[in-house]
Amino acid sequence: MKLLEIARSAAVCVFTSLTCTAQQTGPLDLTQISLEDLLHMRVTSVAKREQPISKAGAAIYVITQEDIRRSGSTSLPDLLRLAPGVNVARMDSNTWAISIRGFNDLYADKVLVLIDGRSVYNPLFSGVNWDAQDVVLEDIERIEVIRGPGGTVWGANAVNGVINIITKSARNTQGGLVTAGSGSKTTAEGVGQYGGKLGGRGAYRVFVKYFNIDHANFPGGSRAADGWNTLHGGFRSDWDLSSRDTLTVQGDLLRAQEGQTITTVFSNALPSRATFNEQIDTGGANLLGRWNHTVANGSQTSVQIYDDYSRRNNLGILIEQNTFSMDFQHHMAIGSRHDLVWDVSARVSKLHMGSGYSTTVSPLDRTDTLFSTFVQDEVKIAKSLWLTFGSKFERNDYTGVEFEPSVQLVWMPTKRQSVWLSAARAIRQPSALDTSIYSEGAIFPVQDVAFGLLTIAGNPAPKAETLKDFEAGYRAQAGPRLSVDLAVFTSFYRSLRSNDPGIPYFVTNPGPPHLVSPVFFGNKTHANTYGGEVSANWSVTNRWRISSSYSRLQMAIVRDPSSRDAQPQLTPGSAPVQQFQVRSSVKLTRRLEWDSNLFHVGRLTYGRIPAYTRLDSRFALGLGEMVELSVSGQNLLSSGHAEFPDELGTSHTLVERSAFGKIAWRF
DSSP states (O other): HHHHHEEEEHHHHHHHOOOOOOOOOOOGGGGGGGGHHTTTEEOOOSSSSOEGGGGSEEEEEEEEEEHHHHHHOOHHHHTTEEEETEEEEEEEEEEEEEESSSSOOTTTEEEEEEEETTEBTTTTTTOOOOOGGGGGGGGGEEEEEEEEEGGGGTTOSSEEEEEEEEEOGGSOOOOOEEEEESSEEEEEEEEEEEEEETTTTTEEEEEEEEEOOOOBOTTOOOOEEEEEEEEEEEEEEEEOOOEEEEEEEEEEEEEEEEEEEEEEEEETTTOEEEEEEEEEEEEEEEEEEEEEOOTTTSSSEEEEEEEEEEEEETTTTEEEEEEEEEEEEEEETTTEEEEEEEEEEEEEEEEEEOOOSEEESSSEEEEEEEEEEEEEEEEEETEEEEEEEEEEEETTTTTTTEEEEEEEEEEEEEEEEEEEEEEEEEOOOOOOOHEEEEEEEEEEETTTEEEEEEEEESSSOOEEEEEEEEEEEHHHEEEEEEEEEEEEEEEEEEEEEEEOOOOEEESSSSSOHHHHHHEEEEEEEEEEEEEEEEEEEEEEEEEEEEEEEEEEEEEEEOOOOOOSSGGGGGGGGSSSSSSEEEEEEEEEESSSSEEEEEEOOOOOHHHTTOOEEEEEEEEEEEEEEEEEEEEEEEETTTEOOHHHHHHHTTTTOOOEEEEEEEEEEEE
């Protein structure tokens, strides 16, 4: 049975079975949330324990459920555009390059992404396959976005930031939820969900979600083959085992089909190369369990275990991965001045890869292990002054033992303002791609020879990329209607991956005879960056709120004298120097909302992508307490614009003007 037919059948089964009480989490009014509530919103990503934003010694921004609902977005990547300092660039309908504070590319590897504490980091290339990360947006409680290494307690690859997606407890999603939508680009989208009780101590929710996204256009106007459809199902259960113990068990199953246009060399038929449409099949499943226990003295422990499997066919390569992780954490107060958190964890990742059109990884099967521990202490120095210090220690199979210390100082001169300083060291540990890749990347003409072949090979003895970062920030509720959040930073990167050319040589077998120009991965590039981000919330009236942000990034790349890498000068151009946005949320009447988002993203010198300004707008009408109708328009100012160039043989398409209508029914 085709995927669309499966989705329709599953949706009918779920929709017809949904009855009983309405979900308890109906729409809230963003304009009625006080600015003081926003300043003291509790977050967990900075210290791995709850704390108000005002006491967080890091640049953190929270995308709330109300932000999500009123954005009109239909995907996680589009939601991340709301956070200052995050560069979201869509390559085609199913592919994104997403980074924080620079170094953006298709396989950006310096941001750690978590969904309910489960890392979705890919051990093959240390980045994220964004098309495989799907969440029912109505179930997200909040998204915490840390800019910079303020979340190094989470471990390797939390270099330029952490994106922590936190979903609601099953207790808060009781009853039924049905959504259905269609538009010019997202031609079909639907969710069927039901939550209920499990005896007197437990609660659950189950869901099924389907969407289909149409093909986009190439810059020249021709039709691409980058359409995308996904069927996703899952569950979550939350239990109160006793007055001191809670248990969460959740899991997901996902299957997607999508397309792309690629240009590749064929290793088995040199010098053949072609541009053609490729279908990608991807899928995965995960299961997570988390037990929280409160000890008699008030300290808290937690144990988390998860298993994550994925399978993907891309660039002619079959990639199978399975990651198993265990984590134990203890949070306790020592006296009246110390708040201590410590943790031990272990992760085992198994990877299998086949050979692709022009790329292979040797060995085809490998198992990587990661063992880590951290300890962090928050010391109350004075009534309004806190010092937090600690370090993460890790042992990986590539570079051995690594450490990531950090220190944060927070001063709150009043209840409505705080000043913070931080310093941290972070690493990006090597991956299988860094050490084991071999790719025949390009064919080029050579005089008196049939052709030239550019090859790329990994580095069997890599170094960890390191960052030393220094930041300062200020948060304040400047008045009853205005709040501001400012962060500035300077960062020093060492041992970044470089592409070092080797000595060309002549090959006769396999024929025809040709010249090979090899390139080897190294760690001979360094970088210095500096910049800042500022965001503000202004309640113009009780019915109208304006949110805005601005970010700026300056980058300088330096290579070792021994390196002949010609690529470093391209790195600064892969992310815009500046971005800004303005969001307006208006309650026109008791039932009618109007939200508009204006984004401006500076040009990319890499690939010569022009700057663009994008306007999204949404109208929503509530019909009683259970039904909401909405219509959204994206990219309303132009017929289409590019956001990222061709990369690694994948052709980019345009982000086009589109419209989307949706109905949400809670019962």
